Amino acid sequence: MFGTSGIRGRIGDEVTCDLALSVGRALASDGYGTVVVGRDARESGRMLADAASSGVRECGADVIRLGEVATPTLARSVGWLDADAGLMVTASHNPAPDNGLKLWNPSGQAFGEDQREAISARVRDEEYDFADWDELGQQDRRDDPAEQHVDATERHADALVEAVGGGGLEIVVDAGNGMGGVTAEALRRLGHEVRTMNDRPDGTFPARPSEPTAENCRALSQFVEATDADLGIAHDGDADRMRAVTGSGEFVSGDLLLALFAREATSPGEEVAVPVDTSLTVADLLESQGVSVSRTRVGDVYVAERATDAGVAFGGEPSGAWIWPDETLCPDGPLAACRLAELVSRRGPLSSLVGDIESYPLRRGSVEVEEKAAVMAGVREAVLAEYDDVETLDGVRVGTDDGWFLIRASGTQPLVRVTAEARAERRADDLFAEASEVVEDAR
Structure with a gap:
């Protein structure tokens, strides 16, 4: 459910109010007692923020609404407001038809892998702790002009x-x-x-x-x-x-x-x-x-x-x-x-x-694929069989005497990304072509 930068996708397809409601419910059910909610300027963010906030309150946790803010403003506000978590409705740099959700800790750090998995598991299993009618969470609307608060x-x-x-x-x-x-x-x-x-x-x-x-x-x-x-x-x-x-x-x-x-x-x-x-x-x-x-x-x-x-x-x-x-x-x-x-x-x-900083020729590109996992499995097998200096921390990175190349699946899009660099132009081109060919062969 979560990619490398939270949940992102097309509105009405991958990202819906039902999903936002579920994430809000999961946050409250997992013990986050006060959640700060903000959104970027996308019109779809209004309904997603409403849905997420309703899910939080439905399971007994409180919500502080910031309205339209920058993501770093929201992330910083979690600690400033003594809240337990932050939920930002944004697709960041993605195009206008997309939106998404990203979760934040009081330290300003995004939710880690274990935290994301805990929320995902609750959504998958629909494991929510609904509050009684008289114990629903409260909402503090910091985006209401009638309320006197220090603006985030x-x-x-x-x-x-x-x-x-x-x-x-x-x-x-x-x-x-x-x-x-x-x-x-x-x-x-x-x-x-x-x-x-x-x-x-x-x-x-x-x-x-x-x-x-x-x-x-x-x-x-x-x-x-x-x-x-x-x-x-x-x-x-x-x-x-x-x-x-x-x-x-x-x-x-x-x-x-x-x-x-x-x-x-x-x-x-x-x-x-x-x-x-x-x-x-x-x-x-x-x-x-x-x-x-x-x-x-x-x-x-x-x-x-x-x-x-x-x-x-x-x-x-x-x-x-x-x-x-x-x-x-x-x-x-x-x-x-x-x-x-x-x-x-x-x-x-x-x-x-x-x-005064020396730079080297670096090539970046992407290959659109239907099955990222299958393609990357083929890439990994081919590279491990062919090269000696291989790292698999994220995708497959190959080091050479005069450069390197990296092949990895995008965390948010149906793409396999190819990066290559060397200390000479022609060698960078050769490494990029070499890596691209590995991906094409694995498609």
């Missing part, structure tokens, strides 16, 4: 200003019609001049697709290049991801941004948690500073789990999820934006900061 987004912005310094830059923030308004607010309070793009929340994502890729952020790159802006920031629909554009309009790769953040966040002897599809750029840069890399399965939930280990000072994914465990264990796009702005204001242009 306001509190998130306060936390960012308290955690980060800097100021004086001209920054363009592309919220992608999602929940990234907290970034613009925090940056303004920090003393930056901020202009926004696509800042009106709209779950149809009319301006650009939700995922902040280089292609989807071309308008941001062009606008930053055409103005005197020092930096461009882009978020996905729920603002857990953050990507960046230099003052000259260049979209910065996720691996370079990961290397930059990791270098700044660590000291010799510490570790950085990264997924298995991360570039050699990160490991090579950190090794020169006496910092080691600890590889995890792909997914911010796994990076966050590793970030709880002693000695891990930072965790990140090239897709745009950044975790500073001393601040929060959730990927916090607004925090990443503020920290990047601080770094640029203190040390100079982003183009210079990433320009």
Whole structure:
């Protein structure tokens, strides 16, 4: 039921009000006495949040409703409000017809594997502890304008200003019609001049697709290049991801941004948690500073789990999820934006900061398949028979003297992803073609 990033899928197909109701019931029945519920700007989120909240209350637990918020705002609010769990209704960077559910602990960390399985088991077995009519859970609507409460987004912005310094830059923030308004607010309070793009929340994502890729952020790159802006920031629909554009309009790769953040966040002897599809750029840069890399399965939930280990000072994914465990264990796009702005204001242009980091040719692609499990079983068998340096932590990763390739099933889509990297262009192409052929043969 749960993928690497919670439950996601098409509304009315994989994701329904019945499912949201069941997850709410399961949370309350599993002992989570107070649940914070929020949603992104997708219109379907209204009914899903209502259904999930009803399920929680039906089984005797209380609900605190936040309304439309960023995912990191919801994740942080669980601890702030002394709640036991958080339920965010979002499909993150997925397209508008999708929605989903993601569960959070008071620490800001997403539910771990055992917790997710416990909820899944209750839903599968319909094992719910319904409350008596006079013991139903209560609902506190923090999204009701008539109620006087400290706004969760306001509190998130306060936390960012308290955690980060800097100021004086001209920054363009592309919220992608999602929940990234907290970034613009925090940056303004920090003393930056901020202009926004696509800042009106709209779950149809009319301006650009939700995922902040280089292609989807071309308008941001062009606008930053055409103005005197020092930096461009882009978020996905729920603002857990953050990507960046230099003052000259260049979209910065996720691996370079990961290397930059990791270098700044660590000291010799510490570790950085990264997924298995991360570039050699990160490991090579950190090794020169006496910092080691600890590889995890792909997914911010796994990076966050590793970030709880002693000695891990930072965790990140090239897709745009950044975790500073001393601040929060959730990927916090607004925090990443503020920290990047601080770094640029203190040390100079982003183009210079990433320009001195050596990068290597890296190839990424996907193959659409009908049966991911069957294809991956064939891939694993073929690779183990052919290669010596093989890791199976997440998919199949093959190391060579001059590079590596990774074949793994997507956790949320009917795809098998192929990644290859080498220190020379032609070798990277060869490794990518080699890995792609393995997948095609297994289909």
